[in-house]
Amino acid sequence: MPRTGRRDPTIVTHAGRAPRENKGFVNPPVYHASTVLFPSMAAMRRCEADPFNTQENGYNYGRLGTPTSEALEDAVNTLEQGYGTISVSSGLAAISTALLAVLEAGDHLLVTDSAYFPTRKFCDGPLRRFGVETTYYPPEIGAGIAEMIRPNTRAIFLEAPGSMTFEMQDVPAIAQVAAARDILTLIDNTWATPLFFKPLTHGVDISLHAATKYIVGHADAMLGTMSCRTAETWRKVKMTAVQLGQCAGPDDIYLGIRGLRSMSARLRQHQEAGLTVARWLQGRPEVDRVLHPALPEDPGHALWQRDFSGACGLFAMVLKPVPDIAVDAFIDNLALFGLGASWGGYESLILPGYPNRFRTATRFAGPGPLIRLHIGLEDPADLMADLDAGFGHMARAIADAAA
Numbered sequence: 001m002p003r004t005g006r007r008d009p010t011i012v013t014h015a016g017r018a019p020r021e022n023k024g025f026v027n028p029p030v031y032h033a034s035t036v037l038f039p040s041m042a043a044m045r046r047c048e049a050d051p052f053n054t055q056e057n058g059y060n061y062g063r064l065g066t067p068t069s070e071a072l073e074d075a076v077n078t079l080e081q082g083y084g085t086i087s088v089s090s091g092l093a094a095i096s097t098a099l100l101a102v103l104e105a106g107d108h109l110l111v112t113d114s115a116y117f118p119t120r121k122f123c124d125g126p127l128r129r130f131g132v133e134t135t136y137y138p139p140e141i142g143a144g145i146a147e148m149i150r151p152n153t154r155a156i157f158l159e160a161p162g163s164m165t166f167e168m169q170d171v172p173a174i175a176q177v178a179a180a181r182d183i184l185t186l187i188d189n190t191w192a193t194p195l196f197f198k199p200l201t202h203g204v205d206i207s208l209h210a211a212t213k214y215i216v217g218h219a220d221a222m223l224g225t226m227s228c229r230t231a232e233t234w235r236k237v238k239m240t241a242v243q244l245g246q247c248a249g250p251d252d253i254y255l256g257i258r259g260l261r262s263m264s265a266r267l268r269q270h271q272e273a274g275l276t277v278a279r280w281l282q283g284r285p286e287v288d289r290v291l292h293p294a295l296p297e298d299p300g301h302a303l304w305q306r307d308f309s310g311a312c313g314l315f316a317m318v319l320k321p322v323p324d325i326a327v328d329a330f331i332d333n334l335a336l337f338g339l340g341a342s343w344g345g346y347e348s349l350i351l352p353g354y355p356n357r358f359r360t361a362t363r364f365a366g367p368g369p370l371i372r373l374h375i376g377l378e379d380p381a382d383l384m385a386d387l388d389a390g391f392g393h394m395a396r397a398i399a400d401a402a403a
């Protein structure tokens, strides 16, 4: 992939589209495709010998890639500064496909204890059944990861910051330790988006996105991407995706391409509004602390400042100890925050988190309940008014319980 030298807002606007090749239409066409017809036996043989080189050999079959999937992959890859990107049907599919591509029976895998819960379930389920052992490490371990490496450690999985507890990781330090031992590194880069952190430029081998979140940006499609630093890794991951039958539907890919065009403008707003609400929450008497690496008080702030160029709208607050009925009264009475598991769309969301239910390497220190917020594109003043009213309901529920 050529390095364009252009800045990210320009890349998201122009990458992955070629109006002159599409009769002048600004957006790429959506190819709904399974069968592709070969012009001749010779062309079919050429394509089958090297089906991934679509530029020279043409397309082979819908599942292996289309001009539509390549348009999204090209754009994400330009942002990630990788060798190549592969799109799949969801963020979790990107995580599982990439892990299956780099691991085999008998291998050992290191995964951050702060990883997205379904990532753990994949490691502790299918990967274990197929002979891969996973050990979880403290997210803040940095270069200390060296002490956890075994002779059969083949890959290290990172997520920075953790998408429920927001610990930052020293990505370059871990990547350096891994590279010196021929161990591959993979990162779930969904929080930063391809705009605010470029893991491949810090030595990480595979950068993964739940494109479902900010790339799609409108809570209306499932999509995942895997960006690889080298040709060798890209080929391995592409081959595994094809062998697993992984491919995203063309309309969802198109929604990803369309979402990408406004991503840098949306992210600026998510960042600003998120920080406004986060700072306001820091001053609330109900809140013990706010977990947001872009806040100077956050333990991960120095790493965020060193490696990242921005923040999205997802963070968490830890409340002072309150009973469950108080949390329920708070959340159930919010008018603008929806109670839902995803994030990255235009709308605000809220979700309680229970990290200690599944952590094995570390304990998450309370003292009260953890609540994750996604700050959408609403006016932050309205969001703060909504949260303020919710805190009022919380206080009343506590008073009623005591009466």
Ligand SMILES: Cc1ncc(COP(=O)(O)O)c(C=O)c1O
Binding pocket: 090, 091, 092, 093, 116, 163, 188, 190, 191, 209, 210, 211, 212, 213, 222, 223, 224, 341, 342, 343
């Ligand atoms: C950090 C993170 N990674 C991956 C995923 C999985 O993405 P998807 O829902 O598209 O499978 C999610 C979804 O919530 C997530 O939050």
